[in-house]
Structures are given as C-alpha cells and as structure tokens.
Amino acid sequence: MSTEVRVPTLGESVTEATVATWFKKPGDAVAVDEMLCELETDKVTVEVPSPVAGTLGEIVAAEGETVGVDALLATVSAGGEAAAAPAKPAADAKPAAAPAASGGDAIDVMVPSLGESVTEATVSSWFKKPGDTVAQDEMLCELETDKVSVEVPSPSAGVLSEILVAEGATVEAGGKLAVLSASGAAPAAQPAAEAPASAPASGKDVEDAPSAKKLMAEKGLSSDQVQGSGRDGRVMKEDVMKAVTAASAAPAPAPAPAQTPRAPVSATDAGREERVRMTRLRQTIARRLKDAQNAAAMLTTYNEVDMTGIMELRNEYKTLFEKKHGTKLGFMSFFVKACCHALLEVPDVNAEIDGQDVVYKNYYHIGVAVGTPAGLVVPVVRDADQMSFAEIEKKIAELGKRGRDGKLSMAEMQGGTFTISNGGVYGSLMSSPILNPPQSGILGMHKIQERPMVIGGKIEIRPMMYLALSYDHRIVDGKGAVTFLVRVKEALEDPRRLLMDL
Incomplete structure (x- = not known):
C-alpha cells in the first residue's frame, strides 16, 4: 500500500513553494514523522514529515522544483520493508506498531505553518469528533494565534480516530493535533502510541530536525543548549532561532514592574464574578x-x-x-x-x-x-x-x-x-x-x-x-x-x- 506525500498547507496567502532539500532517497526506510524534505516559501521554511512508516518510493518533485499547495511530492510504501527499517530508540516504538495494527494507515494531523515569527497557537474549535468520517481537505479544527485564525484541513479521507489536543489547549508549531485512520477504523495499537510521551524523561533519544542541526552548526550551538519544542523534545529550527536571539540579548532590560494585585473581593461578590482567559489576540x-x-x-x-x-x-x-x-x-x-x-x-x-x-x-x-x-x-x-x-x-x-x-x-x-x-x-x-x-x-x-x-x-x-x-x-x-x-x-x-x- 502506497501513501502519497503532499505539500502541506503553507499559510493563507502562500500558494507555492520550492523543494529545497530531500533528506531521503528512493528505497530508504523511513519512520512516521521522520523528515523527508524541506520546502522554502517567500516567508518560511517548511519541513515535510513522512505520514507513515515504510519505504520511500518515487520522488515526484525534485530539488529546485516549484510546487503548489497539495501537490504530490513523493510516495511511501507502508508495511513490508518498513519492518526492516533500522532499529531506532524507544521513541520510534509507535511507528513499529503501525504496520501490524492497520497496515500503516494511521495519518497524523499536524499544526500547519503559522508564520515566521509565530511558534504556538491555541485550539479554538474542533469541527469534528472522534469517530466522524471526514473527506480530504475538510476542515477539522481552527487554531488561534496572536494575529490570525488558521483552519486545519484533513490531509486525507478517512475517520478521525483520536483528538490529541483539546479545545483551549496550546500547541506548538509543527505539533500533532489528531490521528486519522485512512481505512475507516481507529488503529488497534493506538494506546501504545502514548508510551513515547514519557520516554524522553530518561534521555534525549529523538533526532533533531535537519534544518535545526544545520543552523546549530552555523551558530556554534549544541542540542543541549537549545530547548526543543517539537514532539518528544525534538529541536526545531525555530527553537534554535530563539536560543540565538536570547543569547544576543544577554544584557536583559530591567524587569517589568509586578502587576498590581487585585483588591480583596468579598465572598458574596466573588460568587458573582466570571473569570475568562484573554484570547491570544x-x-x-x-x-x-x-x-x-x-x-x-x-x-x-x-x-x-x-x-x-x-x-x-x-x-x-x-x-x-x-x-x-x-x-x-x-x-x-x-x-x-x-x-x-x-x-x-x-x-x-x-x-x-x-x-x-x-x-x-x-x-x-x-x-x-x-x-x-x-x-x-x-x-x-x-x-x-x-x-x-x-x-x-x-x-x-x-x-x-x-x-x-x-x-x-x-x-x-x-x-x-x-x-x-x-x-x-x-x-x-x-x-x-x-x-x-x-x-x-x-x-x-x-x-x-x-x-x-x-x-x-x-x-x-x-x-x-x-x-x-x-x-x-x-x-x-x-x-x-x-x-x-x-x-x-x-x-x-x-x-x-x-x-x-x-
């Protein structure tokens, strides 16, 4: 079974990108969420992860080519040779279970690019609930950033298996929002997917993003000097930029005065108050x-x-x-x-x-x-x-x-x-x-x-x-x-x- 790798959503005003680098070549074994290639737009660099574990098949868009949103980049053959992929640390336990459970048809719904200076968003609304059937490009949820609202479309037709980030929660750029089942059934091995969440506590066994590695080398930083915001503590390019900015701003300005505390409120009045968290905007x-x-x-x-x-x-x-x-x-x-x-x-x-x-x-x-x-x-x-x-x-x-x-x-x-x-x-x-x-x-x-x-x-x-x-x-x-x-x-x-x- 082959899964298509397509250009993700690039932002509401961005319609095309250039394929900058392929990190894998046809025949290479890949794991779920392992970075396949890097796209460049006029605003940001976008990394494209593998939707399934398996073997990279045909590369349709070569380096240097310009591609539109949702254009076909490559294909990944799920199952079969994927089981022979090189042994990975415990963090890769999830991809290994996927072929046995459902033929590798679980597809992650990721946070799209939010803009060059935006690193996180709040999930404002889910339009679907677990078990709902969805069509490709049908809107699943809406994210709210400091400036704009971003709708997240379904990357594939199937059934929404699991929602990982609830309404009101904050998610990092590139984070995982939900899981789709392309075959129409929730993956049987899904509970095991939660195991890696606690794995990073014992040590960093997660490979950093290639663009982050390149930038760390240019800036003379090591991965232990950068706080990763990606899945399982993965260091992303934005994290390196933050670390560089923080280092250059060493002479920090005087701390802002503490916020004036609220005046005491009687128990009667407190029961008639409503506390609502400010939106990011x-x-x-x-x-x-x-x-x-x-x-x-x-x-x-x-x-x-x-x-x-x-x-x-x-x-x-x-x-x-x-x-x-x-x-x-x-x-x-x-x-x-x-x-x-x-x-x-x-x-x-x-x-x-x-x-x-x-x-x-x-x-x-x-x-x-x-x-x-x-x-x-x-x-x-x-x-x-x-x-x-x-x-x-x-x-x-x-x-x-x-x-x-x-x-x-x-x-x-x-x-x-x-x-x-x-x-x-x-x-x-x-x-x-x-x-x-x-x-x-x-x-x-x-x-x-x-x-x-x-x-x-x-x-x-x-x-x-x-x-x-x-x-x-x-x-x-x-x-x-x-x-x-x-x-x-x-x-x-x-x-x-x-x-x-x-």
Whole structure:
C-alpha cells in the first residue's frame, strides 16, 4: 500500500513553494514523522514529515522544483520493508506498531505553518469528533494565534480516530493535533502510541530536525543548549532561532514592574464574578499598546474638519459610483487619499526609528483599524497613493469582511507605514489613539456631529468631525504634526484639491 506525500498547507496567502532539500532517497526506510524534505516559501521554511512508516518510493518533485499547495511530492510504501527499517530508540516504538495494527494507515494531523515569527497557537474549535468520517481537505479544527485564525484541513479521507489536543489547549508549531485512520477504523495499537510521551524523561533519544542541526552548526550551538519544542523534545529550527536571539540579548532590560494585585473581593461578590482567559489576540493587543506607550514619546494634536464638501459630493455621485464600480462610496477612501497627500508633504510621519537611524519610506501602506469580535486588527491597504477611490473602497470592504470572519493572514497585517482608526462608527466624539509600532503616526476619526459654526460672519449648522493625530515626538516635530493635520483638513474640506494634487 502506497501513501502519497503532499505539500502541506503553507499559510493563507502562500500558494507555492520550492523543494529545497530531500533528506531521503528512493528505497530508504523511513519512520512516521521522520523528515523527508524541506520546502522554502517567500516567508518560511517548511519541513515535510513522512505520514507513515515504510519505504520511500518515487520522488515526484525534485530539488529546485516549484510546487503548489497539495501537490504530490513523493510516495511511501507502508508495511513490508518498513519492518526492516533500522532499529531506532524507544521513541520510534509507535511507528513499529503501525504496520501490524492497520497496515500503516494511521495519518497524523499536524499544526500547519503559522508564520515566521509565530511558534504556538491555541485550539479554538474542533469541527469534528472522534469517530466522524471526514473527506480530504475538510476542515477539522481552527487554531488561534496572536494575529490570525488558521483552519486545519484533513490531509486525507478517512475517520478521525483520536483528538490529541483539546479545545483551549496550546500547541506548538509543527505539533500533532489528531490521528486519522485512512481505512475507516481507529488503529488497534493506538494506546501504545502514548508510551513515547514519557520516554524522553530518561534521555534525549529523538533526532533533531535537519534544518535545526544545520543552523546549530552555523551558530556554534549544541542540542543541549537549545530547548526543543517539537514532539518528544525534538529541536526545531525555530527553537534554535530563539536560543540565538536570547543569547544576543544577554544584557536583559530591567524587569517589568509586578502587576498590581487585585483588591480583596468579598465572598458574596466573588460568587458573582466570571473569570475568562484573554484570547491570544487580546494579549497581543494589550502588549503592543503598552509597548507603544513605553517606547515612543507619544503626543496628540487635534483639529476639526467640516464634512459638508465630502457629504455633498458623496450624495451627488454615490448612486453612479456604486453602479459603475460595484461598491459603495464611503468616507474612508477620502481619508486615505487625504492622508497620502499629507504624508508626501510631511515624510516624518511616514517614517520610523530603527536604533539610531530614521527610515524614510517612499511608499504609502495605510493600515485601517477594524473592530472584530476577537479584538482590534489592522489590515493594510498597500500603495494606497497609487489606487483610485473605487479600488480603496473595495480593498477596505474586503479586508474588513475578512477581519470580522477571522480570515486575515499575517502578511495582510504587516508592513503598514501609517494607520487610520475610525472610532466614530461607535459614536466616539473625541479620543487620543495609541500608536501602532513601529509607525510614527496614527489618525483618529470621530463621530460626525452637527454644530454651530461661524462661516463668513454668520452662524451656520455644519457637520463637523474632530480629528486627532497621535505621533512619536522623537521623530515628528510639533510643526510637522500640525502641518500634516492641517493638510488633511484642507483636502477633506475641499475634495477637489485631491484631484488637482494641491
């Protein structure tokens, strides 16, 4: 019986990879989870484990070839010659039992690649339960990381035999989530598979990942200097990177002050409280916002804008706009365009501090804050200065929907140079937005409210909005911040300026 080895899920925005290295050749005996090859994408390196114990058959994708997601890489013949595989330490007891039990049809469901800087995730939901029949690529569970939700598809058709990681538990990148039975029956030898879990306590008999070995050799580290996060303590490439980073950061910063303890709560009140663990996204939001306050010299300047011109223009053309472009004409495209216009004149607001250098960015990737049930996320509209009003509206609508559905990828939330946050949709009249590091500026929009204004010596009722620009005073001077906000105000109050580049 031959089992196909296919390209695993590479991440929501990654569709292809290059075969970098084959660690085995046709005819070699392989164990379950033994690394067969290494794939390289534009973001990360992905190791492909053997789904079964047996003998490597045909290699379909040679080194250097580009392959798509789920493309066939090779075949592994299960059983037969697999029993003659070289004796391995106790950690390999599980693969040896598989051929005798079910012909090697047990297939592991592994945690997919989570992104280059993400090493763990939380299992948020299981869509199937043990004993359920599943089709290939049918979604089994959903993982939640610091940034995005990742759905895990079934690598093969069969029956879900066992769930190894329960909802709410944390799992490492590359960890095992569940076991499938391709033949439709749970493997009889499954209980024996739990034995290796305690084996590493007596000594490290697990072979480290090839990419980790290579990196340890380059960095002059030994495996006992690295804490392995893989199965049975296996050292992965990410673990080596962590050890290198920790070593380079030897002069550790002063420890953060201890968290203020909770005030005493009476027994009566304690019974009426509910304690809910923060989601990983909420923990990340909290950490980044506090980091922004600690690292930047943050200051906020305010102004107000008369929205009459935009509202009249929008009312006049919104029907034609939607008919031609298939999307509604909102306010955000005007604000994005106005900010790009102002950033061209005040480049400090579009820059960032990197050590002792200031990095000026001659591109304009505007982050648009989106409220989701899980928390605030900031997807990025890239090269917004080169986009039309219709393109901006479509992109914001698409990113907003994907954000609310939890489908944004890491790539879609990275690389922004400036952020716009619209608290007005929730009724906020005035606020001071917090920077989105490492950016140096963020614009806060607020509620449109009719107020009496003096226009040409007469009092008129006008739709007004307060604007707030928070900026890093280390790089942006007060003059530059005020100039930026005035240019945004001028462009919004007379939208024709945007068309005339004035």
